[in-house]
Amino acid sequence: MATLKALVVDDASFVRDLVKRTVRQRFPVIETTDAQNGRRAQSLMSRSNFDLVLCDWEMPEMSGLELLQWMRQQPQYEKVPFIMITSRGDKDHVIEAVKEGVSEYLGKPFSPEGLSKKIIKVMGRRLKDAMEKGGKSMEGPADAFKESAALLTQKRDAPEPRKEPAAGAEEQDNPLLAGGRREATSRPAARGPMSLASVRFSDSTLKSVVKDVNLMEVRVIAKRDQEFPGILDQAVVDIDIGDGQMARLNGYVHQLQAVDKRQDTDFVSVTIRFVDEDPKKLEDLSRFVARFRAGSR
Known part of the structure; x- marks a missing residue:
C-alpha cells in the first residue's frame, strides 16, 4: 500500500x-x-x-x-x-x-x-x-515497457538498423547521404540549405540532417556508424529556429528505417514524434517548418 x-x-x-x-x-x-x-x-x-x-x-x-x-x-x-x-x-x-x-x-x-x-x-x-x-x-x-520495445526492435549493444525498404531516393537530394559511397567532391547540390538537428537520447546524441518536418514529427537522416535508439525511446530534438535561438522539442522514436534496400546501408532514417503541448514550443516549431519548406523549394 x-x-x-x-x-x-x-x-x-x-x-x-x-x-x-x-x-x-x-x-x-x-x-x-x-x-x-x-x-x-x-x-x-x-x-x-x-x-x-x-x-x-x-x-x-x-x-x-x-x-x-x-x-x-x-x-x-x-x-x-x-x-x-x-x-x-x-x-x-x-x-x-x-x-x-x-x-x-x-x-x-x-x-x-x-x-x-x-x-x-x-x-x-x-x-x-x-x-x-x-x-x-x-x-x-526491470522496466518491462522498455524491454518489450527493445525486443521488438532487436536492440543490441551494437545496434543495427532495421532492414526495411527506402521511402524514396534519399541520396539524390541530400548532401549528407552522398558521402556514404562517393567522394565529397562528387556530392549533388542540395535544393536548399541543410538543416542540422541534434537528437538527444538518455545515453547518446545523434548528429543528423533534417529530411522532412511538420508540426507532428521530424524525419532525420544519420550515418549508421553512430549509436541508434530503440523504438519508443525518449528523445529531445535540438533545432536552430533562427536569430541564434535553439528549440528543444520533446518526443519519442516512432520509426527507424534503412535509407535503401541494402543490408549494409550507410544511412538510417529516424522519425521522431513530438509530444510537447506548450504553445510557445509549437510556435517555435511552426517557424522552423516554414523556414524549412521555403529552403526546400
Whole structure:
C-alpha cells in the first residue's frame, strides 16, 4: 500500500506517463498524481499534501521555476524534495534553479535508472523506511515497457538498423547521404540549405540532417556508424529556429528505417514524434517548418 505521494508535472502526457511508470514499478510505496502545468499543480498542492514533486521547466501558464518559487514560500512545502526534469541543461539555468531551492536536476531524455537514483537521493531514509515497511526492495523490477520495445526492435549493444525498404531516393537530394559511397567532391547540390538537428537520447546524441518536418514529427537522416535508439525511446530534438535561438522539442522514436534496400546501408532514417503541448514550443516549431519548406523549394 502506498504511503508516500508524488506529483508529476509536465505539459507532455507521454513524459508524465514515463515518469509515473518508473515510480510505480520501482517504488510501489509512492502514489503518483499528475498535472499538465504549474497552475494545475499549484491547485492540487493547495488541496492535498505531497512528499515529492517531479516537474518540467518549460510549461504553459506557469513554468516549473515559477512553481518552485511558489512552493518554497509555502510552509508545508518549504523542504519538500523538488526534482526539475527538463531539456534545459545549460549552466545558467541549473544555477538559477539551485538558487530557488531545487533539490535535484535531471536532464531530458532520462533513463529509468537515472530518475530512480535522483528519487532515492532526495527522499533518503524516508523512502528506504517506507520500502522496508512494505516489504519491498529498493532495486525495483526491470522496466518491462522498455524491454518489450527493445525486443521488438532487436536492440543490441551494437545496434543495427532495421532492414526495411527506402521511402524514396534519399541520396539524390541530400548532401549528407552522398558521402556514404562517393567522394565529397562528387556530392549533388542540395535544393536548399541543410538543416542540422541534434537528437538527444538518455545515453547518446545523434548528429543528423533534417529530411522532412511538420508540426507532428521530424524525419532525420544519420550515418549508421553512430549509436541508434530503440523504438519508443525518449528523445529531445535540438533545432536552430533562427536569430541564434535553439528549440528543444520533446518526443519519442516512432520509426527507424534503412535509407535503401541494402543490408549494409550507410544511412538510417529516424522519425521522431513530438509530444510537447506548450504553445510557445509549437510556435517555435511552426517557424522552423516554414523556414524549412521555403529552403526546400
